[in-house]
Amino acid sequence: MWRSLRPIGRSEASGGYRRSAWTGADAECRLWFQAQAEARGLDYEVDRNGNQWAWLGDPSRGDAVVTGSHLDSVPDGGAFDGPLGVVSSFAALDELRARKVSFNRPLAITNFGDEEGARFGLACVGSRLTAGKLTREKAYELTDADGITLPRAMEAAGYDPAAIGPDPERLARIGAFVELHVEQGRALDLSGDPVGIASAIWPHGRWRFDFRGEANHAGTTRLVDRRDPMLTYAETVLAARREAELAGAVATFGKISVEPNGVNAIPSLVRGWLDSRAADQSTLDTVVTGIEKAAREYADRHGIDLDVVRESFTPVVEFEHALRDELGTILGGERAIPVLGTGAGHDAGILSESIPTAMLFVRNPTGISHSPAEFAAEDDCLTGVTALADVLEGLACR
Template structure:
């Protein structure tokens, strides 16, 4: 299949007709369909597929005559899951481009002198169980199997139960001891989550860094009561403190030149004629450096506690996940840039969004490429990249792959 046919073949998987967005959550039906699609793409290219102990998919293209386990591989890919009602490009663009790059390198008559792998990491978005990059975090040891298996979705189903329902053994989860030996470099292509490339009129960029970021659960606890029969002075309504905290978070983010978002909310008992007993609200906060992020979250938490105290309600705050700053190493980054010399000047940009490449950077060399998003919108059905830019990105990834794996040996014409 070509890039275009691969891309078109998954456009309907997990798509919600009402919104046009995608609901490809970890281990749901859409995710399982995409896993089968991945296996099919690999089979068409004669690539062997393995699903590792943490549910991450690997399709291997080994040099002719290679014996034993892969080592020092050029690895590229991304993820296939989405946020609720997310766009088509975040994640799948990197996987489709990786298979397309294999095709382009082969069409150029290049045979790899080191292993090549196309990957799809499991549950990057964390939309179902609340923690992002679960597959890569488990593999690198950044999150423990015990914590991961206890994560629950909105229906109370644990990750352990979801794995079991899909014929996976949850006892297998844990750090991958072969990761550092098998992966020589991981290069992830991703749609840009922002409009910088559109504004400078360039189709592609190389990543310099990922902002530190995290998710915090704010639990506002009040008293359920009748919305009509309860006097205002007798109420302990957690919604008020929550609403004030949302406004305070915006002001704090502006002060720190950062970003802060309460984007996920659960209200109990969630009745139109009932004062809530509890508000569960998840804060996503990101900043250019770790001291700024710490100061931002501390200010938001302090002001939330003031709002809660004023309204006579309780507040507990729990850090669910915190990812430190990632500065992509200059070695791989410079090598990627050199491989793209024929394309002209390539911008070097930081990103505010988290990625599996950021998690893997703690244990293996990593780099990232971004493809222009003219809308600047991400995590939304409006997310977009033109077909021309997508093909350009796949070709650029092929240039990087070819430089990394070709050496002197080429296929016979």
């Protein structure tokens, strides 16, 4: 399975993956998912929001156990973020069938669409729409860098954008959702454990900073006469690092747009996107407020106009304690399974207000993610499959 999925959307130049939503690579991944479902005799369907489902048993019975993740990627992303959870879900089902267990609840494997938000700037679009956390109107306003709207992209890929929206009937069928994911940090590597259980997802958001100055000639304009928004942007990037360090949080300007974007032109507009996350809401508010305050002070000093827009936000997610504890009991042995928080967002977090959700993490020895260097050892991946199979057996077969 891993070998058959691995080449799709891979850049020969970087070794990373480019599987943005509703592109050719995304379509190939979807065909791969469908083939895996049909090869196992599962009932395959695509919901109104473009999420893929593979069912074992009658979903109308309700109280289903669902597992899965996503197959899209960030630009030049790694091979494990998302796909490991989908591949492991199919492998876990194979393991359960090899054990010849009897299922007392319906089981489904899912691939949620546009989890990374790489193309339209909003993460977890498929699960947000399903859970009613993204309205059809707002979804229709999402636009990629080429000016293509989300509905136009869906339609070009063969899906009906008029159907998107909340799907409470589907969520009502689900009794538990368990997502396996490669850890996007080094906590398990430091503890020496191949698998862990998620406790919570840090609150996180994305803010757009628009610095507007005055375009001018880079060779003839005196430094004292310039209204250069790039300077203010650069100072704000440093302020973000400083505020995050002081608070024990994280803050990153990872995307930038410049106008007119000429080598010999002073910019008229520098637009930067801030991603910030913290262990609790108060800390996150402190960090973002501090960054904005510093940005406005720099802007005033250099004669720059500044607008700050919060484009997305997800509050802290505490995974349901009962389900989390049940996973700990199922997997418990001589050594307790570590429970750890994460600063990364996931579909499981989006769905947590609607249905009981939980997550398993597989060790990442480098701690690197969203990069071609992302890695998980084969033995650890197989341990993750076994752990997921044990969990699914405990939830769906006993």
